[in-house]
Amino acid sequence: MSPRLSVVMIAKNAADLLPDCLASISWADEIVLLDSGSSDNTVELARSLGVQVHVNRDWQGYGIQRQRAQDYATGDYVLMIDTDERVTPELAQSIRSVLAAPQTGAIYSIARRNYFLGRFMRHSGWYPDRVMRLYERDRYRYNDNLVHESLDARGAPVIELAGDLLHLTCRDFSGFQQKQLAYAAAWAQERHQRGKKTSLAAIFGHTLGAFVKTLLLRGGILDGKQGWLLAVVNAQYTFNKYTELWALSRGYSEKVSL
CATH class of the missing domain: 3.90.550.10 (Spore Coat Polysaccharide Biosynthesis Protein SpsA; Chain A)
Incomplete structure (x- = not known):
């Protein structure tokens, strides 16, 4: 059987x-x-x-x-x-x-x-x-x-x-963006819990790298307009991941004392 x-x-x-x-x-x-x-x-x-x-x-x-x-x-x-x-x-x-x-x-x-x-x-x-x-x-x-x-x-x-x-992957673009934001926050939280940190230089380096990798190294330019847009989306996702980690590692929040 x-x-x-x-x-x-x-x-x-x-x-x-x-x-x-x-x-x-x-x-x-x-x-x-x-x-x-x-x-x-x-x-x-x-x-x-x-x-x-x-x-x-x-x-x-x-x-x-x-x-x-x-x-x-x-x-x-x-x-x-x-x-x-x-x-x-x-x-x-x-x-x-x-x-x-x-x-x-x-x-x-x-x-x-x-x-x-x-x-x-x-x-x-x-x-x-x-x-x-x-x-x-x-x-x-x-x-x-x-x-x-x-x-x-x-x-x-x-x-x-x-x-x-x-x-x-993308039922509607706003929903796709919300999902990407949630993924970025979870990624950063997981690494923060493991004691990982990052820097401003690393944030921008990883962001630029994600754009170049998607568009050029992985041939996104051959996917037309969607290839360009995906390169931007991947760069944005990468920026969100590392910026969230940067903020978490420094204890930044929106709480203020008046």
Whole structure:
């Protein structure tokens, strides 16, 4: 008998994204969704579509929340995706092939095809943007990172799968910016807790470096207008990360004494 596959995802206020996402993984043995406190009808919609839904509002970061979601799964293998991602037919076939002839201990790398402001980003460091998302449930766990979480998979063999995972990065630009700000704050908080510091020179150096890397070194200029805009967005994100860390390390706040 082939191993069972659990598709696992975390979500918040994703009702508009769920139907297409779930349609792309309807062939899975089990779909598990952990909601972190949606105010829309994400939970009700997911349940009506046959998803095993759980709710945990105690948000402690992406790493912990992904592991909580994985702990609800019962399949032999886990495919971890987000609600703004879609499994293409070619990728689905690759996953089925893995389940038909699994390799013990292997982690499977998936090429993510990112869309930004209506364009498939072929360059800019955004393609193939490989992510490790298919693995044996009992063998691998997520770390506790607030953001940029990853599997604890040191020394594991990594096998690249054919087929893309579509990623709709920007439903609306204001929402995208809010998400970037939240990521930057979490990144800075995590490093501040580890005693990391930065300087004004480093802030501007990293910011300029992010712009140049995206636009020139990673070929963003070949992605047209969106490539230029993404270079600015990446520079802004980098500026926000390091400025937040700089402020935290110096104890700055908006509280004043009158």
